[in-house]
Amino acid sequence: MVPTPSADAPLGTPIAAPVPALAAQDVLFDRSARTTWRLGFDRWAGWLLPLLFLVAILPILDLVWYISKTAIPTLTWEILTSFNYRTVDALGVPIVSTVEVLALSTAFAVLLGVFGGIATAEFLSDRSAGWVRVSANMLAGTPSVVLGYFGFFTFCIYAGWGYVMMAGVLTLAFFMTPYIFRIADLAYTSIPRPIREAAYGSGTRPHQYIVKVATPIAFPQVLNGIFLAMAIGLGETAPIVLTTTGSKILPPNLFAPVTYMTALIWADFSSPSGSGGYDVALQCAFLLVVAVVGLNILVRVISARYRKRLEGLYQ
Amino acid sequence: MSTQSPSGATSTDSLSAPERRRSGTMRTGIAIAIAVILLIVGIGAGYAIGYSLKGSSSSSGSSSNPIQLTETGSSLLYPLFNSYWFPNYTAIGQNVILSAASTGSGAGQSSAENALVNIGASDAYLANASATNLINFPVAISSQLIYYNLPAPLNGVHLNLNGTIMALIYEGDITTWNNPTLEAAQSPTVAAELSAMSSQTIYPVKRTDSSGDTFIFTSYCSAAWSGFPYPVSTSGLSGDNIPNMQTGTGNAGVVSTLGKQAGSIGYVGISYTSSASAAGLQYAALGDNLTVVNGQYASAAADYILPSAQNISYDANLGLQRLDFGTYGLAVSLILGGSYLGAITLTHGGGGTNPTATSPDPYPIVNLEYTLFKTAPVSGSNVVTATTLAATVAFMHWALSTGNYGTNGQSPSAWISAVGFVPLTPEVIGYDLQELATVSY
């Protein structure tokens, strides 16, 4: 029976006696020990697992910090722009040589990779394309030292060039090709089918389709791939060290020795600290880290924008 | 495939826009990226096209296109070439640029054999060089030191070592610094300090690359101890895998490993003394080999010699004056294998004679530094051409004269002394000039 308040009781008077609080053992949750454990484990996991991020992030921060703190105080504008072959710490020649070699390698790799990717995406049947993609994955998976061996045997020895720039350029280009190939292939196959079918259905020839329809859509992704391949090529050591030898001057032609920054780091890394070689190695390391990290960030930015854009197209 | 987009407003918005419209920022971004790529590829292509249009004129030596000679090989010769000889040779207006690399004597030999570089530098004599049209051409006399990393006060004294002790260390019979054989060679105070050391493991350091220093060191050890199990070659110690063996790549790597590892000992070329001292290392005085007395090793007469220009010259003279160039050519490592009164080891030339020694004392590990180059241009190669071979010969003439003896021709050049080498003896220079005359281009 529900007690009713008397009419003249002021507002706010409790209707009935307060209900006594239930004792803990009367509460009907069946939160067993196991559940408590499960929830606790989950909470601990929620703290511990994110800490694993530190395992990945701290080393890279330490690496960048150490190289920067050792290299930046010794870097001056004169060192960066000096082409003097007599002094050890003149970085003008290595920097420009590296840019040259990378540019040429990228040009070759783009030629081979983009055309190959387009051909695979457009002209091959699914079965053949599958095999070609497997071969591209195989090439991407060969270790760089094996490619260096190949370049050494083929270009330095068999073709008789010796330790020249062209051997390094071609070897590096072969190393970079599968990355551009794969990305070009992916870019052209992920053009939305309705667009492709509309183009072919209205009588577009394949070459017209590729040039006028597919390339504008796929272009950002291919560009992205080119930057990615450049970042990878910039950091490769084995193909260059095994096929070239260093030089104090800019290569006067393609069949001359050339200095690549990673090869310079490899040659000088065990120099005693305080000597010119040590400084050069760390300065080159710093410049490489800046360039590679910059390229990687650029790649990520472009791919984020591209993905947003691709989400708008009908799949 | 469905043309309905599954999601809501966003896709409908962009669906109504024509395909070719891009957002303004995207267009700018693409334009910048295109510009960057074109710039880089353009620079590279421009260089390539521009310079290769000039043809192979870089080997013609016109004033705007210097002749480029490449050298690779011995890390022992590298400081001399890279810091002193090459820049100064170019500086006197020869229109030749020489580039040095430190890859180990084995690499120098094989690169020269295969015409991959113009000059291959090696501390080890290459047998059968004529089979591949090469000549072994000595350019300087160097030596090798034994460096170790011990705590104070031992890093201030020169330990007394010899070939037998070094062979035993690298073979694994002597593993701790307080070994009685080792201590027996030292003065009493040093021996006491050795046994008082808290951590005592010896860490021998060897070269990973194919090294002329390894060749010299294995020559020294095998001349000192007949039981030395490793072959005398540039990769002689590659089978040497005793526990505690450490490695280094190049002389610089060995110095670096020595510096990082307390209790280590290793062989380092004399051109690296400054960096070794900077790393806190100390070198040993080398003396007589041990003799076996009653089944135990015992030292002979105690005369331990420190490396100095005088001592190195004396050892070199002892050997080279007795060399029959006609029969043996220049195949010589000037290792004093026995007591300093004993035989000089001629690695390929056969036995020597007992010199009678007076002061100064000969330092036992001395060797000729060889350069290897072809005697004729290699057809089909764009590295060893007539022009580059002529430039190489011209450089060698300079090396024999100014490089070794400086501009006044009397005393050792400052460059040679700076790396601790000594100049070639007149006999060797004479033989060198004979060899140079056989090069045709």
Place this chain on the structure above:
Amino acid sequence: MEQTPAPQDPEGREPLPPPSSSGPSAPAGAPRTRPPILRTVGRIVPFIPALVPAAIVAAIVYSLLHAAGFSIALHNWRTWQISLPTNFGWEFFGSNWNPPYSWGIAVFVVGSFLTAVPALLFSMLIGLGIAIASVAYLPRLVTRFLDPFVDLLAGIPSVIYGIWGYLVIAPYFGTVLNPYLYEHLRFVPGLGGTMPPSSGLGLPVGIFLLTLMALPITTLLIRDSLRSVPRDLWESGLALGATRWEAMRRISIPHAKGGIVSAGFLGFGRAFGETVAIAMVLNLVAVYPTNFYGGTATIAAEMFSILDSAYGNSQFLAALSEMALILVVISLAVNVVGRLFISRLSATEIAGL
């Protein structure tokens, strides 16, 4: 043509452009023909660039075989003879590497596995943890910043890892970590034995660097495969009372098995073929390490260090080329198998790996 209205889509989008005529205008009704030779060429030419990667792989394998001394002599179309290189005997697979006397390369193969397998295990465990944290536990805002950081690890050149390892990590390990492990955990098999050298160069640094290099690959692949688990599966698990960890463990991870297996294979492939960083920080002696602190030699690092000087000796070169072939076969197999399980989306993400 002009009378019919332009075709419209049901959704009211812009009208499609009228069908364009291709090439020179042909008389109405007559099909455009090309000379037969051009037609055939036009069929074949586009296929040529697609064969470039296969051609390069074939050239690589051929050059290695040639350097290793294999040769195939074709006498006529029916009889052919393969001649094997001179040192291709059973002792080639032994463990006594002492050029120029013996050519046992087992040391290098074992060394490669010894460095790559622990690195793979560590990177898989850490990568799994990071991926789970990123997908299930951390808010999207946070992961949007942290994930690219981890992926950035993949971009650092290996020579930079090597020089950082040589100058920073190796001294730290040699002076702090290894002595600590040696003193306190000596009873663990492998952590005792001979005292660790204070230079710090050896397996610990090598495995550490390889873990860092394989980590971004494993993290990316596992994360992508976990993210591609359908949301309703995940949410129904949570609705039934599972904690996030349990939903992960019982729903997402079994669903993402393919991606995890791929991550293992590709991470192993990366660690197995790593050359420069290992050559810089590992104490390269061709010997089985006696304990955790020693150095050993791997195939790739040995190949890299010794080619210059080996070229003069054809037997040495043949041995190195055969080692290279073993490296190539294992790397290729691991890579091809690893990519079998990857979904299309992940393929886009990891096209650069």
